Amino acid sequence: xxxxxxxxxxxxxxxxxxxxxxxxxxxxxxxxxxxxxxxxxxxxxxxxxxxxxxxxxxxxxxxxxxxxxxxxxxxxxxxxxxxxxxxxxxxxxxxxxxxxxxxxxxxxxxxxxxxxxxxxxxxxxxxxxxxxxxxxxxxxxxxxxxxxxxxxxxxxxxxxxxxxxxxxxxxxxxxxxxxxxxxxxxxxxxxxxxxxxxxxxxxxxxxxxxxxxxxxxxxxxxxxxxxxxxxxxxxxxxxxxxxxxxxxxxxxxxxxxxxxxxxxxxxxxxxxxxxxxxxxxxxxxxxxxxxxxxxxxxxxxxxxxxxxxxxxxxxxxxxxxxxxxxx
Numbered sequence: 001x002x003x004x005x006x007x008x009x010x011x012x013x014x015x016x017x018x019x020x021x022x023x024x025x026x027x028x029x030x031x032x033x034x035x036x037x038x039x040x041x042x043x044x045x046x047x048x049x050x051x052x053x054x055x056x057x058x059x060x061x062x063x064x065x066x067x068x069x070x071x072x073x074x075x076x077x078x079x080x081x082x083x084x085x086x087x088x089x090x091x092x093x094x095x096x097x098x099x100x101x102x103x104x105x106x107x108x109x110x111x112x113x114x115x116x117x118x119x120x121x122x123x124x125x126x127x128x129x130x131x132x133x134x135x136x137x138x139x140x141x142x143x144x145x146x147x148x149x150x151x152x153x154x155x156x157x158x159x160x161x162x163x164x165x166x167x168x169x170x171x172x173x174x175x176x177x178x179x180x181x182x183x184x185x186x187x188x189x190x191x192x193x194x195x196x197x198x199x200x201x202x203x204x205x206x207x208x209x210x211x212x213x214x215x216x217x218x219x220x221x222x223x224x225x226x227x228x229x230x231x232x233x234x235x236x237x238x239x240x241x242x243x244x245x246x247x248x249x250x251x252x253x254x255x256x257x258x259x260x261x262x263x264x265x266x267x268x269x270x271x272x273x274x275x276x277x278x279x280x281x282x283x284x285x286x287x288x289x290x291x292x293x294x295x296x297x298x299x300x301x302x303x304x305x306x307x308x309x310x311x312x313x314x315x316x317x318x319x320x321x322x323x324x325x326x327x
Contacts (some may be wrong), residue, residue, distance in 0.1 A: 003203055006060070006301040007324045009211065014315050020048070021055045023316070028058040031324030036064040036094070036207065036303035040102055048080050053087040058080050060090045064179045064207055064303055065161040067098035068121040069109045072258045076121060077128035084129075084152035093269030094179045094207065096161025099235050101254060103255040115166050116140050120159055122174055130156055145306035165194050172198030175249035177205030178302075181233055184277035185293040187245050207301040208294055212280040214287045214318050215310035221281045224309035226270045230279060234266070250274055279307065283294055284321035291322065301314075 009032050013023050023135060027035065034050055039045035049061040071079065083091045097103075097114035104111040120138035127134050133147040160171035171178035172195040180191055188208070195204050211228070213221050221249070222325040232238050242251055253269030280290045291302060306318045320326060 003205055003300045005295055006033045008032060008036050008062075008207075008301055008303045009307040009319065010064075010303045011037050011052070012043050013319075017043065017048060017051060020051065024052050024056040024059065027319070028056055030320065030326075034060045034062060034301060034303070036062045036209070038064060038209075039066055039070075040098075041106065042200070046083060049083060049087060050207070053083070053090070055089075060092070061087055062092040062159070062207065062303075063094045064159075064209060065094040065096035065098070067103055067107075068095050068114075068118045069080060069098065069103045069111070070107050073121065073124050073128075073141055073143060077146075077148050078150065080125060080156060081129065081148055081150035081152055084154065084156040085150050088153040092157040092176070092205075093125070093158055094159045094161055095125075096179065097167070098184055098261075099237055101235060113140055115170065116158060118167065119170055119174065122160060122170075125158055155206070159205060162191075162195070163237060164244050166181065168194040169198040170174070171195055172201055172204055173200070175204075177207060179207045179209070179224065180299075181209035182211075182238060182241070182278060183208075183245065185290065185297050186277070188294060188297035188299055197266075205301060206299050207303060208289060209303045209305050210294055210297040211278065211305050211307050211317070212287055212291070212322060213307045213309040213313060214284045214321050215257045215313055216283055217310050217312070218281065220311075221309045222272050222275045225275045225279045225281075225307070226267045228307065228309075229270055229275065230254060230263070230266055247274065279309070281309070284326065285299070287322055288326065 011021055037045045037048050045066045080093045097118050100111040103109050116139045120140045124293045127147045131151055134143045136143055148255040157176040159177040159179050162168040162171045178195045215221050250271050254266045257266035257269050280287050306315055
């Protein structure tokens with residue numbers, strides 16, 4: 001049975017969290033089915049979703065993603081169970097390794113054995129949500145006597161953020177789906193095949209964060225987007241991902257200049273074609289067609305992330321222009 005197509009939006013929206021109630025209702029009115037939070041240097045992943053759980057019951061809530069490292073296992077289980085309890089049947093937890101920058105540089109936690117860490121947190125969450133007392137050694141941590149005191153009415157979906165084959169197979173084999181980002185619509189079939197093949201016949205949800213800027217000022221958008229691309233695709237895990245996808249030749253000039261410390265040259269080395277592959281831009285109609293191509297190629301759930309790459313862009317108008325009900 002095919003999974004439903006779910007158009008979603010990244011949160012939090014601009015402005016203070018306490019001001020978002022009416023906007024979340026508008027999202028649902030416009031046909032968005034999901035909201036997905038992230039966690040790096042802004043709001044934590046759970047607070048915006050907890051507020052939305054109370055404010056707007058039509059929206060499904062998900063994290064894309066919570067780093068596996070930055071909460072202890074027991075605290076992670078408590079946070080997940082609390083959200084599942086607050087929004088029964090409407091919450092999905094996305095777990096990922098994040099990056100060495102966020103985990104090690106910003107949080108002071110060694111970024112070691114990311115594959116095993118994510119796998120162990122997923123396995124521990126499944127064990128904890130069963131409600132039994134856990135006395136068990138996982139490869140990257142040991143739990144001695146923890147029992148989760150919150151018993152959600154419905155078990156939340158667990159999804160794994162993945163880039164290359166090992167983590168993609170983990171997502172297919174041990175979770176309900178995968179969370180992907182910084183890839184083109186044409187990259188999706190390659191990624192999706194690894195996940196679905198590992199799933200053993202059970203169709204897995206494919207959540208994709210899609211970066212969008214509905215603006216026809218292509219020169220301005222491309223110039224600004226190159227800063228974002230350089231910031232991400234020089235992180236080792238993303239560099240390896242794009243080499244695996246086949247963009248090594250296109251990005252080698254950027255990587256070489258970046259390693260040499262010449263940031264200006266690195267930006268100049270990013271081809272416009274790479275920007276056009278990874279960032280949805282153009283007229284609203286062109287953007288909606290490009291977003292649809294992600295769904296056509298295997299994405300089941302989108303999390304649109306609107307990037308302010310054009311100073312003239314109005315964020316909320318962009319939300320409306322990209323909405324499922326827009327024409």
